[in-house]
Amino acid sequence: MSLASSTWWRAGVHADRRPFLLARNRITKAFRAWFERQGFEEVEAAALQVSPGNEAHLHAFATQALTIAGEASPLYLHTSPEFACKKLLAAGEEKIFSLGKVWRNRERGPLHHPEFTMLEWYRAAAPYQTLMDDCATLLALAAETAETTRFAFRGMTCDPFAAPERLSVAEAFARHAGVDLLASVAADGSTDRDALAAEARKAGIRVAEDDGWADIFSRIIVEKVEPRLGEGRATILCEYPISEAALARPKDADPRVAERFELYA
Numbered sequence: 001m002s003l004a005s006s007t008w009w010r011a012g013v014h015a016d017r018r019p020f021l022l023a024r025n026r027i028t029k030a031f032r033a034w035f036e037r038q039g040f041e042e043v044e045a046a047a048l049q050v051s052p053g054n055e056a057h058l059h060a061f062a063t064q065a066l067t068i069a070g071e072a073s074p075l076y077l078h079t080s081p082e083f084a085c086k087k088l089l090a091a092g093e094e095k096i097f098s099l100g101k102v103w104r105n106r107e108r109g110p111l112h113h114p115e116f117t118m119l120e121w122y123r124a125a126a127p128y129q130t131l132m133d134d135c136a137t138l139l140a141l142a143a144e145t146a147e148t149t150r151f152a153f154r155g156m157t158c159d160p161f162a163a164p165e166r167l168s169v170a171e172a173f174a175r176h177a178g179v180d181l182l183a184s185v186a187a188d189g190s191t192d193r194d195a196l197a198a199e200a201r202k203a204g205i206r207v208a209e210d211d212g213w214a215d216i217f218s219r220i221i222v223e224k225v226e227p228r229l230g231e232g233r234a235t236i237l238c239e240y241p242i243s244e245a246a247l248a249r250p251k252d253a254d255p256r257v258a259e260r261f262e263l264y265a
Contacts, residue, residue: 023146028099030145031119031138040095040121045084047101052076053083055246056214059105061114077103081120082247089124097121128249128259132236135263136164139234151265158265162233169221169240169257177203177224181241184213185256189242217244229264237262 008014032042052060060076067073078084081098088096102118119138123130143149143160151158173181184196191213200207200216205223207216229235238261242250245258 026145027142030141031099034138034141035097035121038095040097041093043081043085043088043093043096043098044100045078045081045098047077047103048075049078049083050075053079055079057218059107061103061105079104080118085120085122086247089122093122094124095122128261132164132166132238132261132263135236136234139164139263139265156231158230159233160265164234164236164263164265166236166238167229168238169225172225172229172237173220176228177205177220179203179220179224181217182256185241185243187256189250189256191241191243214243217241226264234263234265237264 008017035042048063048065049060052058052062058079060079063075063077064072065075080102081100085096085098098118098120100117101115103115104112105114107114121131121134123134139160143151149159149161151160167175170181173179179196179199179202181196181199184192184199186192193211193213193216196213196216197207197211200220203220203224205216205219207219211219225237229237238259239251239254239257240248240260242256242258245260248258248260251257251259
C-alpha cells in the first residue's frame with residue numbers, strides 16, 4: 001500500500017476510524033458530567049512549567065521562552081498536572097479534576113506515546129480506597145458509553161463491569177515473578193539493590209551491573225507482572241514501595257509502602 005493511500009486524512013481511511021473519534025467524545029463528555037454530579041471543579045494546569053519534576057523515570061520535553069530582548073530561559077512541557085493540582089489543594093480546593101494533554105519524552109511504543117490525554121482528579125481528605133472506587137466507576141462508565149461489554153487486547157479480555165481485583169505490588173511480585181519484593185525494602189524505606197538483583201536473576205530477569213534498585217524493580221514489573229494484570233477483570237495494583245511513590249502518603253500499617261495505586265484493564 002502506498003503512503004498516499006494509507007494516510008489517515010483520506011476519507012476512506014478516516015471512515016474506519018471515525019467511530020473511535022465519536023466514542024472518545026462521548027466518553028469525555030460522560031466523564032465531565034459524572035465529575036460535575038460529584039461536585040468536582042474542572043481545572044486546567046499550564047502546559048509550560050519552569051521545572052520538569054523530579055521523577056527519575058519521567059523525561060520532559062524542553063523548550064525556551066524568549067524575552068523581547070531575545071534572552072532565553074528554559075521551560076518544560078508538563079508530564080502531568082499533579083504539581084499544579086496539589087498547589088490548588090494546598091490553597092483550599094477540595095474536589096478537582098483535570099482532563100487534558102500531557103507530554104513525556106523517551107516514551108514511544110505499543111503502549112506509550114509522547115503526547116496523550118490524562119485524566120487526574122483529587123478528593124481532599126478522602127481515603128485512597130474512595131479513589132479506587134472512582135476508577136472502577138469510570139471504567140464501567142467508559143464501557144457503557146462506548147456500548148461495549150468487554151475490553152480485548154493481545155488475546156486477553158476484561159469485563160469492565162466486574163469488581164476489580166485489588167492486589168498489592170508485593171503480592172503481584174510474589175505471584176507472577178516469584179520475587180519477595182519487601183525483603184529488599186527496610187523499615188525506613190531504604191532499598192537493598194543486591195538483594196533485589198539476586199531475586200530478579202532467579203526469576204530469569206537480566207540485571208546489568210549499573211542497574212539500581214529502581215531499574216530492577218521496573219524491569220520485573222514490566223516483564224513479569226504487568227502482562228498478567230487485568231485479565232478477566234480489571235486489577236488495581238496498590239501499595240507501591242515508598243521509593244516509587246514520591247508524592248504519595250506512606251501507609252500507616254506498613255511505612256515501607258505508600259498509598260499509591262494504578263488501574264490495569
